[in-house]
Amino acid sequence: MPSLRDRFEQWCGRGPTVSSDAGGRVNLIGEHTDYHEGFVLPAAIDLRTTACAAPRPDGVLRIRSEAVRDEVQIDLGALAPRARTDWRSYVLGPSWALIGEGIALPGADILVDSQVPFGGGLSSSASVEVCLVALGARLAARELDPRTIARIARRAENEFCHVPCGAMDQMASACGREGHAILLDCRTMETRLVPMPADWAIVVADSGVRHSLAAGEYAKRQRECASGLGKLASRRPGIAAARDLTVDILASDGEALSEVERRRLRHVVAENERVWKAAAAMRGGELGAMGELLWASHRSLAADYEVSCAELDTLVEIAAGIPGIAGARLTGAGFGGNTLNLVRACDAQFAAAELADRYKAKTGRLSAVRVVIASRGVTVS
Numbered sequence: 001m002p003s004l005r006d007r008f009e010q011w012c013g014r015g016p017t018v019s020s021d022a023g024g025r026v027n028l029i030g031e032h033t034d035y036h037e038g039f040v041l042p043a044a045i046d047l048r049t050t051a052c053a054a055p056r057p058d059g060v061l062r063i064r065s066e067a068v069r070d071e072v073q074i075d076l077g078a079l080a081p082r083a084r085t086d087w088r089s090y091v092l093g094p095s096w097a098l099i100g101e102g103i104a105l106p107g108a109d110i111l112v113d114s115q116v117p118f119g120g121g122l123s124s125s126a127s128v129e130v131c132l133v134a135l136g137a138r139l140a141a142r143e144l145d146p147r148t149i150a151r152i153a154r155r156a157e158n159e160f161c162h163v164p165c166g167a168m169d170q171m172a173s174a175c176g177r178e179g180h181a182i183l184l185d186c187r188t189m190e191t192r193l194v195p196m197p198a199d200w201a202i203v204v205a206d207s208g209v210r211h212s213l214a215a216g217e218y219a220k221r222q223r224e225c226a227s228g229l230g231k232l233a234s235r236r237p238g239i240a241a242a243r244d245l246t247v248d249i250l251a252s253d254g255e256a257l258s259e260v261e262r263r264r265l266r267h268v269v270a271e272n273e274r275v276w277k278a279a280a281a282m283r284g285g286e287l288g289a290m291g292e293l294l295w296a297s298h299r300s301l302a303a304d305y306e307v308s309c310a311e312l313d314t315l316v317e318i319a320a321g322i323p324g325i326a327g328a329r330l331t332g333a334g335f336g337g338n339t340l341n342l343v344r345a346c347d348a349q350f351a352a353a354e355l356a357d358r359y360k361a362k363t364g365r366l367s368a369v370r371v372v373i374a375s376r377g378v379t380v381s
């Protein structure tokens with residue numbers, strides 16, 4: 001396959017002046033906690049989105065996606081959030097968000113390609129947004145730090161694509177560091193790097209399921225939690241987000257909640273605690289302890305937060321029977337996509353092959369199973 005630069009030249013008849021790349025992400029633990037101002041522990045990965053571009057003098061933005069083999073063209077002045085969200089929204093949103101930040105973008109030809117499986121819970125959308133925000137800023141001769149890139153990329157997702165996501169994906173994609181996970185406090189946006197022990201490996205297994213209802217269910221979880229939180233906050237001042245709840249508060253005031261609200265909030269409280277324990281387990285190289293936290297996270301996501309599906313549960317059950325897999329759980333929003341499996345590095349290839357074989361035997365479905373590596377964040381040159 002020719003390089004992206006060569007493909008750009010073939011497409012435009014001239015070379016690119018700027019390139020960028022940004023990782024997908026795997027979330028080790030801390031699922032459905034970011035929009036509650038809680039804690040998450042993701043890592044950028046070596047499945048990446050890459051882009052290159054050259055400015056054009058006519059104020060036109062022309063973007064070609066190699067992944068969908070299609071292109072979109074628009075006057076910069078006509079950029080506005082669209083009613084329908086599709087691949088065009090994800091490639092146009094970054095330019096709209098940059099302009100919204102007062103950054104004077106020139107017209108440009110932009111070619112973008114991605115290795116991150118679309119809709120697989122590995123942040124294909126955030127990696128595109130982060131990659132294109134970095135690219136656009138450089139075209140506008142502006143230096144933005146990775147956090148600012150992440151903030152603008154999230155703005156594109158929230159306001160242009162109408163997806164009410166939290167801060168995790170864009171932060172991981174932009175701020176990743178090789179060989180590290182990022183412990184992120186989604187209230188203060190403070191980050192701490194947590195080294196990935198050298199003898200641990202991450203295997204992601206794709207359920208092959210892409211649930212179209214995910215977007216609606218995601219917003220529904222936010223509403224359910226907000227409704228429960230409102231009841232608790234009216235009794236106790238100082239509760240601003242589910243992040244402020246504790247096991248004790250849920251135990252003493254829980255009767256004010258509906259059964260669903262109680263389960264949803266119980267997940268958030270327990271998951272936030274697991275993130276801290278997981279960071280400690282990683283720092284201590286305690287694979288067994290980390291694995292237990294992953295299984296517990298999956299159970300909580302499946303039973304209390306109800307964001308799993310039969311295929312993800314099957315993958316996790318299969319993982320539990322494979323020697324060498326210390327822990328597994330769904331990663332990302334859920335309802336389909338990938339599971340994360342934590343293994344000793346020396347067992348990674350065996351575990352990956354077993355997962356694929358056993359999933360096929362049990363469900364008839366093919367699973368793309370990949371060993372992924374904690375990688376750097378966004379780069380632009």
Ligand code: GLA
Binds near residue numbers: 167332
């Ligand atoms: C999606 C969102 C994130 C986060 C996860 C669930 O990936 O984009 O902000 O909420 O789901 O943890």
